[in-house]
Amino acid sequence: MVTVSAGWPYAAYPFTDASGNSRTLRGVAVITGATKIAEMAGRLGFDMVWIEVEHGGASFSEIETLCMAAESGGAIPVVRLPDNQRHHILRALEVGGRIIVVPMINTADEARQIVEHGKFPPLGSRGFNTRSRGLNYGLGGNMTAAFTDANASTHLIAQIETVEAANNIEAICGVDGISGVLVGPGDLSVSLGKPGAFTDGELIELVENVMRRTRACGKHAGILVAPGPLLDAARKAGCDFFFCGGDINDLAKAWRGVLAATE
Secondary structure: OOOOOOOOOOOOOOEEEEOOOOOOOOEEOOOOOHHHHHHHHHHHHHHHHHHHHHOOOOOOHHHHHHHHHHHOOOOOOEEOOOOOOOHHHHHHHHHHOOEEEEOOOOOOOHHHHHHHHHHHOOOOOOOOOOOHHHHHOOOOOOOHHHHHHHHHHHHEEEEEEHHHHHHOOOHHHHOOOOEEEEOHHHHHHHHHHOOOOOOOOHHHHHOOOOOOOOOOOOOOEEOOOOOHHHHHHHHHHOEEEEEEEEHHHHOOOOOOOOHOOOO
């Protein structure tokens, strides 16, 4: 296990417990951007809070506040970006994102771009800013150690959303600096020609295949999907981090129940 410097807010690898044993991370999406909900998710026991940028309108100031809220509740802030451009990856890390998910990664070359922008040398060429949360505001003093700590304690995840990406799993996972992949079953089902068919046998089989091959490469394998057959299959195939709920959908379900109970 990599040891990080004193004062760094987390152990180097959130995928292990305090004793160094592997653990599965459970997460929930906070699409509303509500800081109280992000904090509460951690207090309830969720390991991760998903902060949506690809399909959301959050500014980087708002992302930073959500990262703080998630951390105050004891959860790991996860930021899903719009793409693999430098300014998105760099700023998400600087405001405190611990796990960065980049969508629509289909090839090893695209994965290398994530590492180029998201890791300090020797892995990449991440921009140098000691005043950011992502470098502990420069409080450690030793920049070489700070770079090492940042590389060890942040994780770059390639999102797998097409059949092409699924076919290229070994190449994507072979990129040094990529911690793993996360399957987006919505777009993957579209790529298969079966949009939204989350119980379809072909989709489930493909997701299982991606999970097994990713874990065989020694990388982390995740998914964002509600509890059900697809999540069950992914977990059995080795999935070690997943997002299984979200504030908007879960609130809508709860409020429908309240309305039905008061008719």
